[in-house]
Amino acid sequence: MPNAPHHSPSRPAPAALSLSDVDFSYAGAQTVFQGLKLAVSPGEFVVLLGPSGCGKSTLLNLLSGFMAPDRGAVRVNAHEVYPEMPELGYVFQAPQLFPWLNVLDNVRFGLKMVAALPAGEQVAKAMHYLRLVGLDDAAHKWPHQLSGGMRQRVSLARALAPEPSLLLADEPFAALDVMSRRHMNEELLRLWSELGQTVVFVTHDIDEAVFLADRVVVLGRAPQGIDSELHIDLPRPRRVLQTSRLPRFLEYRDHLLDRIDHVTRIPA
Ligand SMILES: Nc1ncnc2c1ncn2[C@@H]1O[C@H](COP(=O)(O)OP(=O)(O)OP(=O)(O)O)[C@@H](O)[C@H]1O
Ligand SMILES: [Mg+2]
Incomplete structure (x- = not known):
């Protein structure tokens, strides 16, 4: 469930994001996105999963306004990302x-x-x-x-x-040991429930994705874009040990393992 109800009136409202019919290629290179569509609600915690090279970091760069789409629009709070950037926090890969x-x-x-x-x-x-x-x-x-x-x-x-209204985080915990990662996952959720920002978070770790997300978006190999989405309906506040033992957590995890297996399989 989006986080907006906890939002304090003294802070800027959490950002709403949308990508509509976005095409993007790096100069002289393979197309990364073709007709990509994605909307993120204010205060929502979205996690991106997908094989290496599918375009997760590129998608964050488009959302931040660091890169412009070749076609289509990237909007934050209904404005094109240039020049109306909301307060942005970006943890680079x-x-x-x-x-x-x-x-x-x-x-x-x-x-x-x-x-x-x-x-x-x-x-x-x-x-x-x-x-x-x-x-x-x-x-x-x-x-x-x-x-x-x-x-x-x-x-x-x-x-x-x-205390940005939009947090983009590109595998921020990839270099942490298991215990620190769990601790940081819990701290991040605690902060998110206090600050109420919109989050787009990239990971390769399926357990981390299910633990954090309101919604997991699975990307297929470029230029496929979005393969599937999964809404994570687990109670909050979440604690790693308790939440990861819930039967529904295991179902979500299995489902995502199948999707990741599907999108990473090399076509014959
Ligand atoms: N600066 C660049 N110039 C040319 N091609 C690039 C550039 N950056 C990325 N690419 C290509 O764009 C595609 C998407 O890259 P991107 O970094 O978004 O993938 P990713 O999903 O973040 O991968 P990873 O999980 O390995 O971080 C890849 O094919 C990559 O080789
Ligand atoms: Mg990346």
Whole structure:
């Protein structure tokens, strides 16, 4: 169920997204999307699953406005993404931290971009989000001193700190160990239920997809686009251990395993 009812009136309303009849190819390369259609409701948590190279990162780049479609429209709150961007948090597939800023200043950077907050409040907010990803102890480290999973968590804290109305996250937990990943999944849902943002989240992990999502969208090999969608009707709040033992969780997981098997099979 979309998250809108919990939304606080002091924050910008969660974004509504739509892609209509979108074609996209990289210059001189194979078509990635042809006639792609997708709508995401305000406050909805959508997870994208699909084989490597099917276009998940490309889809996030189109939604962020970093790339423009060749044809069709990408709209956020009924506006074309240029020039009307909502407040956007983007966790890239490869964490893009600024090597010349320490961890705290990397997270503060996101805050400086969107809000005229006094320096003390920026630090307090950045520290709050670093605590949330378990990295308050690393605030004064430099990016090169961090592990891959730590860099991903800093990158998530940086995207979340401005409390965006739209969060795009590209495999943000791929480098984490199982226990940290579970913890981050639960924290992300807790935050999402507090902040009420719209989320589009990419993963290769089917359990993570079912645990997080209101809806899982399975993409087939390019340029097939969307293969199928699955609404995840599991109670919230969710806890990894309890939720993943529910019979319906296992049914959703089996269904998605079949779909992923189907879309990754090399055609004869
Ligand atoms: N900058 C680029 N120039 C040319 N082709 C690209 C570029 N980026 C991606 N592609 C191609 O576009 C297609 C979709 O790539 P994309 O990165 O969106 O896939 P993905 O689903 O995110 O894959 P993965 O799961 O491996 O991250 C692939 O065929 C890829 O080779
Ligand atoms: Mg990708």
